[in-house]
Each structure stands twice: as C-alpha cells, then as structure tokens.
Amino acid sequence: MTRYTSATPDDRAEMLEAIGVESAADLFEQIPEPLRLGRPLAIPDGLSETEVFDRLAALAARNADAEKQVCFVGAGMYDHYVPAIVDAITSRSEFLTPYTPYQPEISQGGLQVMFEFQTAMSELTGLPVSNAGLYEGPSSVASAGYLAMGATKRRRFVVSRGVHPHSRETLATYSQGYRAEIVEVGLEGGLTDAAALAAAVDGETAAVILQSPNFLGAVEDVEALGAAAKEHGALLVVATDPMTLGILKPPGECGADIALGEGQPLGNRLDFGGPSFGFFCATEEQIRRMPGRIAGETEDIDGRRGFVLALQTREQHIRREKATNNICTAQALNALGAMVHLAWLGRHGFRELGELLAQRTAYARERLAAVDGVELLHEAPVVREFAVRLEAPVAAVLDRCAEGGIAAGYPLGHEYPEHENGLLVAITERRSREQIDELAEVLGTAIAEISSSRGSFSTKDVQKEPQAGGVA
Amino acid sequence: MPASETPMQRERAKTIYEKSKPGRRAAVLPDAGVPERPLEDLIPANLLRSEPPRLPEIAEPEIVRHYNRLSRRNFDLDSGFYPLGSCTMKHNPRLNERVAALPGHARLHPAQDPQRAQGALELMWLLQQSLGEICGLPHVSLQPSAGSHGELAGLLLTRAYHADRGEQRTKVLAPDTSHGTNPASVTMAGYEVVKVATNERGGVEMDDLRAKVTDEIACLMLTNPNTLGLFDENIAEIAALIHEVGGTLYYDGANLNAVMGQSRPGDMGFDIVHLNLHKSFSQPHGGGGPGAGPIAVSDRIEPYLPRPQVVRRESDNGGGPSFDLEFDRPKSIGRLRGFQGNFGVFVRSYAYILSLGADGLAEASETAVLNANYLKARLAEGRAGERLPIAFERHCMHEFVLSGKPMKKELGLATLDLAKRLLDYGFHPPTVYFPLLVDEALMVEPTETETKESLDAFADAIEQILTEAESDPEIAKQAPYTTPVRRLDEVRATRRPVVRQPLGD
Structure with missing residues (x-):
C-alpha cells in the first residue's frame, strides 16, 4: 500500500521525463535480471492505520506488563516512574527526528544536551570524562574491556561473578573477536571473594571488572577490591546502577578508572529490554581511548559559545580500522530522557530517591525474610535489590504469584545454578509498603501450598524470628 | 561582533547548571511509608557518598522552557529536507510512536517469563x-x-x-x-x-x-x-x-x-x-x-x-x-x-511493515530510486552540472555522489562551504567528504517520502548558491549567517577538550 509518499502519476511522468527513461522499472535494470525478485514479497499487503493499531494493541494485550502485574523484577532494568516532562520533551520532533549532529551549527540543541548529560554522568560517577552514551549496559562492559586492552597492551580480564550475567556473557562474546581471556572470581556471602580476586590479578591483567551494587544487590567495597588492580597496573572497571549513586560513594572516589552501566533506570521505560542507553565515564588519562560520541564546548567565529562533537579522531568515520571502537550510535534520545529525569529530580531529589529506595528495600528484605520458606541469600548491605532463597521450586512459586497479580522477582537458578531456588527482588519508588506486604503474603501462601502439595513441610515450622535486613 | 545578530544568536548558550539556584526543585517524592532507619545502619558509612552529585536545582516550568528552547536550536526531519546520504532520513510515522508507547509494550519487563510475554x-x-x-x-x-x-x-x-x-x-x-x-x-x-x-x-x-x-x-x-x-x-x-x-x-x-x-x-x-x-x-x-x-x-x-x-x-x-x-x-x-x-x-x-505491506515496501524503494534519479537529473542541469558533476555517470539507486572538485578549483568553494551555505537556505546538507575516493564528495539521498517540490527547491538552492559564488565566493565561505551559532572551532574542541561543565560548590 502506498504510504508516506507523495509522487502523483503526473509527478512521476515529469520526473521520468527529466531522467530520460520510460518507467521506474528502467532504473532497476542495473540489477542483473536473475537477481531481480520478479514477484511480490511474501508479506501481506499493507493495512490502514486503524487496522495496524488494532493488530499491535492486540499483541500488546497479551503481555503481562507492569500495569497488569505489580513488578518486583529488576536484574538491571527497573519499573521506575518516568516523569511526564520526559515524554513531553523526548517526543518533540526537534529531538526525535534529526540524525547525529554532524552539522553543529544546526544541532546546538542536541549537542548541548549531550554536554549537559556528560556533566551529569560525570557528577554521578565521580569521574571527569563521560561520553554521550553507548548502546546499553552489558555491551558497555565489553567496550571497557576493549579500551583496557588498548591502554595496557594486555589481554586478560579478571571479572567478579557479581557482574551481571549478561555483561559477563557479552564480554565473552566480544572476547572471541578481540581475543581476550576471562578469569572469573566467585562470590562469598553475596560479595566478591577478595582473597580470590587478589590472587587472580597479575601483571598480564588488563582490567579488573566489578559491579556494585552487584547482581545479587550487594554493595561491594570497591576501593578495597580495587587495590589489586592498582598494584598490578590493571584498569579498574566498575559497573554500577545509576539510581544508587545518590547515596553510594561514587566509583571515581573508589579508584575506578572506568565507571559504566545500564542507563534505563534514568528516564527510560522498560520496553521489554530496550532501547535504553549505556553510560561510560573515565579518568582524563583515557579520554583519547573513549568509545562513542563526546560533545565538547567551543566558540563560533564571532566568539559565541557553542558545542561540537569533540575528539572525532577517535571515531570510525575518521579513523576507520584504527578507531577506538566501531560504535556510531549515542542513544541520544535515551540520554536526553535521562538528563530531563535527572534535572527533574535535582540535586536533592536524586539523593532522596536513593534513600527512599534503601528504606523500602530494607523493609521489604526484613518482611520477606520473616516469611516461612524464605531465607536471605546473603546479608551484605543492599540499596534497592536483594536476593532470597525459597524452600520451594522458584518457577512454581513465580507462577502462583503471577496468578495473584505479582511478578515476584528474577529467578537466579538459570545463571547461578548454585542458587537453584534463588530469587532477586527489586524495589522502586512505585512499590509501596502495601504492595510489599502483599508480596510477602502471596509469596508465603504460594510456598506453603506448593510445599504441602509436594508432601513436604517447611523446615521452619516454628515461627521465625524477624531478621535484621541488611545490617552490616 | 556583527550588529545584525538574529534573535536566536543573541540568546547565548546557557546550560541547565547555569540556571540552577540552591533551594529550587521540581520532583516531589512519595513518603517512604515504612519505618525509617539512619542510612548508616543499612550501609556502612565508608561506602556512602558524602555530598550529593551537583545536579541542577531548578523548578519544572524552567526545565520545560530550557529544553524547549534548546530543541529550537536543532534542525530536524519534521521541519525540512534532510538529504543526508547513507542515512535514509525518511518520514517517521507517528502511529509507530503511539503503538510503541502502549503499556503492554512500554512497561513490559524484559525478564518477564516468556509465557507471560507471548x-x-x-x-x-x-x-x-x-x-x-x-x-x-x-x-x-x-x-x-x-x-x-x-x-x-x-x-x-x-x-x-x-x-x-x-x-x-x-x-x-x-x-x-x-x-x-x-x-x-x-x-x-x-x-x-x-x-x-x-x-x-x-x-x-x-x-x-x-x-x-x-x-x-x-x-x-x-x-x-x-x-x-x-x-x-x-x-x-x-x-x-x-x-x-x-x-x-x-x-x-x-x-x-x-x-x-x-x-x-x-x-x-x-x-x-x-x-x-x-x-x-x-x-x-x-x-x-x-x-x-x-x-x-x-x-x-x-x-x-x-x-x-x-x-x-x-x-x-x-x-x-x-x-x-x-x-x-x-x-x-x-x-x-x-x-x-x-x-x-x-x-x-x-x-x-504492516502499514506498507509487500506492495508498499516495493513502492517505497521504487520511489526512493525515482526521487534520487530525478534530483540527480535536476543537478546535472545548469551550474550544478558544471561545478558539481556526478562522480559516476550512470543511473543511481537511492542515492548519488557529486564531486565538488571543479567548484573548488573554479570558484574557490569547498564542499564544506556549499554545505554551510545550504544551512542558510533552510536545508540539511548532504553527507560531505564521503565516500573518500571522490574528491570533495557530496552524497545525496532524498528518500521516497519527499515531494517533487522539495527536490526542486533543493536543486534551485544549489543553483542560487553557485550563482552568488560566481560574483562573491566569500558569501559561502563565511556561511552560515542565520543559524543559532556560526562556524564553530572544531579543532579547539579536540586539542583542548572541555567535555563537561565545571561546577562550584
């Protein structure tokens, strides 16, 4: 179906005449005849706008989204409230529809947003240099690995098992290409095993890669763990959750050379996993090795302040095979959403939100730990996510909770077989005390019912003592 | 400083951090609603931040105004012709934004169990x-x-x-x-x-x-x-x-x-x-x-x-x-x-894809190729034909590449100058200096969603720029004049990079 085109039969005739051909088909004669398709694609013909809308609305209706189920699932992406002004600003044509700002004179809006965003991420992470954004979190970890190889001329990464499994797997995928070796260091009590880490780092190590809070929600002592990297001249790479940086010591103050992460919690919706953005900050020393776009301040010929893409000599469109990375995308619109969200929260709101998450999470952790058949998986300090162990098969429990209108969390068993019935529970400002109480109830009922139908009984038939929630 | 600044040029760039004032704010957060404890009881003090990050302090009306004003300092596809080669700047249907924003899509967690994300x-x-x-x-x-x-x-x-x-x-x-x-x-x-x-x-x-x-x-x-x-x-x-x-x-x-x-x-x-x-x-x-x-x-x-x-x-x-x-x-x-x-x-x-279907997709490509060849034919006429010859003389597909080599030699105008002058005429310039093997390359991709009138207007603008350059090449060499800022010093941004706003306490 003709859609979004304007050429009338008269237009076509005039255009063909100007070109000097009989028909548009003549223009396709440069394609050798055997390679012309010569039939319609096996795709249905086009539909009207209302039909397309209805078709997609029907598909959307078959998903249990966070409006249909109360969402306690996190694992890197979170059901935060995206303020109304984020939608209002990101849907403006002037931000939605331009390309990368290759012509800075007519792209000052987008370039200044990048500059403001870089400033915000630099403030959050405590590192002086930020780029304008990468694809998303896990591939940013792989890009940090590539940078570290270039900086150290070494090919080994020491990676904590607390790093998001998707990040570790993505790093492994990229490593097949740039040929790096990965050494994994395990967790003890929810935290990276410091002794094992120190033993694994040596003079061949390009980077030590940590995550804090780690995948199990635990806040790592990055500074202490990072000492091994410093000692051997490896870069310290820290993945982090930006929403925790209102209250946690920023990676830059803990000795990180690179701080990065998944940006979705800042002003981006869940979207079943994307698009979002990755943020990537580093020390001054690494500025010329950074991946991705970077906006910089300058002046025009009349002395007016302006912004341009800086340090383009790092990039693929200039340096080709010698570029510091192949990336060409900055997720500019997603970074704009983050910037507007951060401006809306502001200096104090951002900290207050971090505190709110910590308080509600402490409550939820304690509340769940008191449920029969639920135990804390670790007691390390947490901010907004924590892990528990269920005394019933986690898949069956999650099914029951879903029937009760709750997405209770992220099952750990697939990626952490050592925690077969582990469950990761995430809290946002949208999860009220009442919803947390409801989760505890539904979870308790589900476990009890499954346990009794399996003919086994909880090992805790005595009423449990309330446990301290994450007190270190 | 030239006396004839446009209103937008007079409005100097000011970042949101420079509009911040202690005590202002936009967000009001819900109460925690749970028994609160000192943060140090939850997380060891040595892992906590001493000072909050210096994010702006600003109320909602001014945030909206700031970003709306910034948006006007962008040129975008919805405002005008954007023939950026190899980028396919075709219309972005708003229906697609609407269906992507349905809660069943936008608020679906990526780790939702597949049986509940069918x-x-x-x-x-x-x-x-x-x-x-x-x-x-x-x-x-x-x-x-x-x-x-x-x-x-x-x-x-x-x-x-x-x-x-x-x-x-x-x-x-x-x-x-x-x-x-x-x-x-x-x-x-x-x-x-x-x-x-x-x-x-x-x-x-x-x-x-x-x-x-x-x-x-x-x-x-x-x-x-x-x-x-x-x-x-x-x-x-x-x-x-x-x-x-x-x-x-x-x-x-x-x-x-x-x-x-x-x-x-x-x-x-x-x-x-x-x-x-x-x-x-x-x-x-x-x-x-x-x-x-x-x-x-x-x-x-x-x-x-x-x-x-x-x-x-x-x-x-x-x-x-x-x-x-x-x-x-x-x-x-x-x-x-x-x-x-x-x-x-x-x-x-x-x-x-649902909107266009098999027939619409084929028609989109056909029209993209028709538009490109028509614009190529228009630019083969008159001054453009002499100063900006096509790099390879044959029918093109969806885009084509011109060489500004004669223009540079005969008029002293680089491809960059032509591109910057196009900004004053209200067009986004084509991709410039790519591919590398064509001297002073201009790579033009009109896409199928442009009207014949837009293509004609673009060809006319090129003709006018070349005409004015014959009498005064300095006009284009100093362009643009009407954009929010004029030519920017890109070398300085790379030699002495300033990549974030310096902030006091």
Missing part, C-alpha cells in the same frame, strides 16, 4: 519472518543494537563458522567505498582489513579483488548498492569468488532502502546481512540513536546466531503455537548485549 515474542517472531523474507535469508536475530553492532555480530559469526570447520582465517576484504564502521568492526573482531579498489563504473575492481582473494580471506563486506548509490553488476561473480575460497559474504544493509521488494541480498549470494531499522524501517533517528541492527543469515551460519533466539513452538495438544526464548544453542557466539534487543524499535518497524 504478544511481545510473537511480534519479534513476526518481524524476524518479515525481515528474513525481505533479505532472502531465512534466519534472523534481532539482538544487535545498531548497524555497527550487526557488523560485529556478522564478523563474530564468520569467526565461529570458520573455527567450527577447524580453520583460522585472518583477513577481511572491504571496498575503499565502505562505511567507516566496516573496517572498525573488522579490527574489533580481531581481523585485518584488506582494501579493495573501485573500478571506473563505481563497482568493485574485479582484477584487484581476484588478486586479493586467497584462502586467508574470512569474509568480504559489501554494501550493494554501495555508498556511491550504484548497484554492483558483478555481484554474482564476486559472490562466487569468495565462496570458492570458503569465505563468507557480508551485506551492509545501510542501503537496503534501494532494493526492498526489488532484489534480495540472499539471492545475490550474501550469507549475512544487517538491517538498519532506523533507516529503511522508519525508526526515528533521535539525534543519534536509538536504532537497531538485526541480522539475517543463511542456513550455514544459523547455528552460530546469538542467544537467546526467539522461536515458535507448535502445540502438542492441538492448541495454537507458542513463542519462546531459546537459550540452548551450543554453537552460538553468545550474547551481544543485555536481554533481547531494542524491542521498542521492533514495535515501530513492525508497525511500518
């Missing part, structure tokens, strides 16, 4: 099927986040394919006209780039190719039509040469908008294709992202596709089919990113 997985599967048919390659992974990510994926697939056959190959061929991401991806994938020359018709130089095809070649990366907007007629022979030595053939789908429903990379002999959903399939460019770069591959490459893969399972008990994420793929190269990819982009692109 609509999303079915949509992904349907998109995979459609893209596979458009490419003529049956197996699709939606995971790559952008074109360059798809390229890296394709090269890692190539590596896995050869490794599985016990081979270690080291080199990847790419024409000198290729996009910069191609060689950059090759290096990242641990291969060495071998450049192939271009012949006098703008295609691959066959003798050069023959000389460089050896059993060390892992892959040939090609864009077809290439970045000159020309279809390489020797593609069947090229494919045969690469396949004879056991290499794979990679198709950079940045230019797919020329051939949808007309010709398929799979039928040309390609093994791996990436598609830019933000180009041919109408995802808005967002000022430099987001996009998505799905890949379609042949049977022999399929076992190595990234995981997880979206699959359809037929029911055992006579019910309807169900959709799932398949992780058990032992030969897979693994993940390229978190979760399943840029789903929001998939929704928009699938809505676009």
Whole structure:
C-alpha cells in the first residue's frame, strides 16, 4: 500500500521525463535480471492505520506488563516512574527526528544536551570524562574491556561473578573477536571473594571488572577490591546502577578508572529490554581511548559559545580500522530522557530517591525474610535489590504469584545454578509498603501450598524470628 | 561582533547548571511509608557518598522552557529536507510512536517469563519472518543494537563458522567505498582489513579483488548498492569468488532502502546481512540513536546466531503455537548485549511493515530510486552540472555522489562551504567528504517520502548558491549567517577538550 509518499502519476511522468527513461522499472535494470525478485514479497499487503493499531494493541494485550502485574523484577532494568516532562520533551520532533549532529551549527540543541548529560554522568560517577552514551549496559562492559586492552597492551580480564550475567556473557562474546581471556572470581556471602580476586590479578591483567551494587544487590567495597588492580597496573572497571549513586560513594572516589552501566533506570521505560542507553565515564588519562560520541564546548567565529562533537579522531568515520571502537550510535534520545529525569529530580531529589529506595528495600528484605520458606541469600548491605532463597521450586512459586497479580522477582537458578531456588527482588519508588506486604503474603501462601502439595513441610515450622535486613 | 545578530544568536548558550539556584526543585517524592532507619545502619558509612552529585536545582516550568528552547536550536526531519546520504532520513510515522508507547509494550519487563510475554515474542517472531523474507535469508536475530553492532555480530559469526570447520582465517576484504564502521568492526573482531579498489563504473575492481582473494580471506563486506548509490553488476561473480575460497559474504544493509521488494541480498549470494531499522524501517533517528541492527543469515551460519533466539513452538495438544526464548544453542557466539534487543524499535518497524505491506515496501524503494534519479537529473542541469558533476555517470539507486572538485578549483568553494551555505537556505546538507575516493564528495539521498517540490527547491538552492559564488565566493565561505551559532572551532574542541561543565560548590 502506498504510504508516506507523495509522487502523483503526473509527478512521476515529469520526473521520468527529466531522467530520460520510460518507467521506474528502467532504473532497476542495473540489477542483473536473475537477481531481480520478479514477484511480490511474501508479506501481506499493507493495512490502514486503524487496522495496524488494532493488530499491535492486540499483541500488546497479551503481555503481562507492569500495569497488569505489580513488578518486583529488576536484574538491571527497573519499573521506575518516568516523569511526564520526559515524554513531553523526548517526543518533540526537534529531538526525535534529526540524525547525529554532524552539522553543529544546526544541532546546538542536541549537542548541548549531550554536554549537559556528560556533566551529569560525570557528577554521578565521580569521574571527569563521560561520553554521550553507548548502546546499553552489558555491551558497555565489553567496550571497557576493549579500551583496557588498548591502554595496557594486555589481554586478560579478571571479572567478579557479581557482574551481571549478561555483561559477563557479552564480554565473552566480544572476547572471541578481540581475543581476550576471562578469569572469573566467585562470590562469598553475596560479595566478591577478595582473597580470590587478589590472587587472580597479575601483571598480564588488563582490567579488573566489578559491579556494585552487584547482581545479587550487594554493595561491594570497591576501593578495597580495587587495590589489586592498582598494584598490578590493571584498569579498574566498575559497573554500577545509576539510581544508587545518590547515596553510594561514587566509583571515581573508589579508584575506578572506568565507571559504566545500564542507563534505563534514568528516564527510560522498560520496553521489554530496550532501547535504553549505556553510560561510560573515565579518568582524563583515557579520554583519547573513549568509545562513542563526546560533545565538547567551543566558540563560533564571532566568539559565541557553542558545542561540537569533540575528539572525532577517535571515531570510525575518521579513523576507520584504527578507531577506538566501531560504535556510531549515542542513544541520544535515551540520554536526553535521562538528563530531563535527572534535572527533574535535582540535586536533592536524586539523593532522596536513593534513600527512599534503601528504606523500602530494607523493609521489604526484613518482611520477606520473616516469611516461612524464605531465607536471605546473603546479608551484605543492599540499596534497592536483594536476593532470597525459597524452600520451594522458584518457577512454581513465580507462577502462583503471577496468578495473584505479582511478578515476584528474577529467578537466579538459570545463571547461578548454585542458587537453584534463588530469587532477586527489586524495589522502586512505585512499590509501596502495601504492595510489599502483599508480596510477602502471596509469596508465603504460594510456598506453603506448593510445599504441602509436594508432601513436604517447611523446615521452619516454628515461627521465625524477624531478621535484621541488611545490617552490616 | 556583527550588529545584525538574529534573535536566536543573541540568546547565548546557557546550560541547565547555569540556571540552577540552591533551594529550587521540581520532583516531589512519595513518603517512604515504612519505618525509617539512619542510612548508616543499612550501609556502612565508608561506602556512602558524602555530598550529593551537583545536579541542577531548578523548578519544572524552567526545565520545560530550557529544553524547549534548546530543541529550537536543532534542525530536524519534521521541519525540512534532510538529504543526508547513507542515512535514509525518511518520514517517521507517528502511529509507530503511539503503538510503541502502549503499556503492554512500554512497561513490559524484559525478564518477564516468556509465557507471560507471548504478544511481545510473537511480534519479534513476526518481524524476524518479515525481515528474513525481505533479505532472502531465512534466519534472523534481532539482538544487535545498531548497524555497527550487526557488523560485529556478522564478523563474530564468520569467526565461529570458520573455527567450527577447524580453520583460522585472518583477513577481511572491504571496498575503499565502505562505511567507516566496516573496517572498525573488522579490527574489533580481531581481523585485518584488506582494501579493495573501485573500478571506473563505481563497482568493485574485479582484477584487484581476484588478486586479493586467497584462502586467508574470512569474509568480504559489501554494501550493494554501495555508498556511491550504484548497484554492483558483478555481484554474482564476486559472490562466487569468495565462496570458492570458503569465505563468507557480508551485506551492509545501510542501503537496503534501494532494493526492498526489488532484489534480495540472499539471492545475490550474501550469507549475512544487517538491517538498519532506523533507516529503511522508519525508526526515528533521535539525534543519534536509538536504532537497531538485526541480522539475517543463511542456513550455514544459523547455528552460530546469538542467544537467546526467539522461536515458535507448535502445540502438542492441538492448541495454537507458542513463542519462546531459546537459550540452548551450543554453537552460538553468545550474547551481544543485555536481554533481547531494542524491542521498542521492533514495535515501530513492525508497525511500518504492516502499514506498507509487500506492495508498499516495493513502492517505497521504487520511489526512493525515482526521487534520487530525478534530483540527480535536476543537478546535472545548469551550474550544478558544471561545478558539481556526478562522480559516476550512470543511473543511481537511492542515492548519488557529486564531486565538488571543479567548484573548488573554479570558484574557490569547498564542499564544506556549499554545505554551510545550504544551512542558510533552510536545508540539511548532504553527507560531505564521503565516500573518500571522490574528491570533495557530496552524497545525496532524498528518500521516497519527499515531494517533487522539495527536490526542486533543493536543486534551485544549489543553483542560487553557485550563482552568488560566481560574483562573491566569500558569501559561502563565511556561511552560515542565520543559524543559532556560526562556524564553530572544531579543532579547539579536540586539542583542548572541555567535555563537561565545571561546577562550584
């Protein structure tokens, strides 16, 4: 179906005449005849706008989204409230529809947003240099690995098992290409095993890669763990959750050379996993090795302040095979959403939100730990996510909770077989005390019912003592 | 300072941090509603931050005003003609934004159990099927986040394919006209780039190719039509040469908008294709992202596709089919990113495919090619024809490349000057100085969604600029005059980079 085109039969005739051909088909004669398709694609013909809308609305209706189920699932992406002004600003044509700002004179809006965003991420992470954004979190970890190889001329990464499994797997995928070796260091009590880490780092190590809070929600002592990297001249790479940086010591103050992460919690919706953005900050020393776009301040010929893409000599469109990375995308619109969200929260709101998450999470952790058949998986300090162990098969429990209108969390068993019935529970400002109480109830009922139908009984038939929630 | 500043030029850039004042705020957060404890009781003090990050302090009305004013300092596709070559700046249908924002899409958690995300997985599967048919390659992974990510994926697939056959190959061929991401991806994938020359018709130089095809070649990366907007007629022979030595053939789908429903990379002999959903399939460019770069591959490459893969399972008990994420793929190269990819982009692109259908896609490509050839013909007339000749004289596909070499020699105007003067005329300039093998290159891609009137206006503007340059070339050399800022010092931004706002306490 003709859609979004304007050429009338008269237009076509005039255009063909100007070109000097009989028909548009003549223009396709440069394609050798055997390679012309010569039939319609096996795709249905086009539909009207209302039909397309209805078709997609029907598909959307078959998903249990966070409006249909109360969402306690996190694992890197979170059901935060995206303020109304984020939608209002990101849907403006002037931000939605331009390309990368290759012509800075007519792209000052987008370039200044990048500059403001870089400033915000630099403030959050405590590192002086930020780029304008990468694809998303896990591939940013792989890009940090590539940078570290270039900086150290070494090919080994020491990676904590607390790093998001998707990040570790993505790093492994990229490593097949740039040929790096990965050494994994395990967790003890929810935290990276410091002794094992120190033993694994040596003079061949390009980077030590940590995550804090780690995948199990635990806040790592990055500074202490990072000492091994410093000692051997490896870069310290820290993945982090930006929403925790209102209250946690920023990676830059803990000795990180690179701080990065998944940006979705800042002003981006869940979207079943994307698009979002990755943020990537580093020390001054690494500025010329950074991946991705970077906006910089300058002046025009009349002395007016302006912004341009800086340090383009790092990039693929200039340096080709010698570029510091192949990336060409900055997720500019997603970074704009983050910037507007951060401006809306502001200096104090951002900290207050971090505190709110910590308080509600402490409550939820304690509340769940008191449920029969639920135990804390670790007691390390947490901010907004924590892990528990269920005394019933986690898949069956999650099914029951879903029937009760709750997405209770992220099952750990697939990626952490050592925690077969582990469950990761995430809290946002949208999860009220009442919803947390409801989760505890539904979870308790589900476990009890499954346990009794399996003919086994909880090992805790005595009423449990309330446990301290994450007190270190 | 010139006296005749425009109002927007008079308004000097001020960042949101410079509008901040202690005590102002926008957000009001809910009460915690739970018993609160000192933060130090929850998290050890040595892990806590001493001072909050210096984010701006500003009320909502001024945040809205700040970003709305900033937005007016951008030129965008919805405001005017944007013939940026190799970028396919086609209209972004607003229907697609609406369906992507439905809560069932926008608020769906990526770790939702597949049985409770059937609509999303079915949509992904349907998109995979459609893209596979458009490419003529049956197996699709939606995971790559952008074109360059798809390229890296394709090269890692190539590596896995050869490794599985016990081979270690080291080199990847790419024409000198290729996009910069191609060689950059090759290096990242641990291969060495071998450049192939271009012949006098703008295609691959066959003798050069023959000389460089050896059993060390892992892959040939090609864009077809290439970045000159020309279809390489020797593609069947090229494919045969690469396949004879056991290499794979990679198709950079940045230019797919020329051939949808007309010709398929799979039928040309390609093994791996990436598609830019933000180009041919109408995802808005967002000022430099987001996009998505799905890949379609042949049977022999399929076992190595990234995981997880979206699959359809037929029911055992006579019910309807169900959709799932398949992780058990032992030969897979693994993940390229978190979760399943840029789903929001998939929704928009699938809505676009549903809207156009088979007939509409073919018509879109046909009109894109018609528009490009018409604009090329218009620019072959008059002064443009003399000063800005076409680099390769033949019919083009969806884009074409002009050379500003005579303009520079005869009028002293560089391609950059012409581009900057176009800004004053209200047009986004074409891609400049690419491809590299054309002197003073201008790469023009009008797309199918432009009217004949827009194309005529653009050709007229070029003619006017060249006319005024004959009497006073300084006009263009000092351009632009009307934009929010004038020519910027890019060298300084690289020599002494200032990449963030300095902030006091």
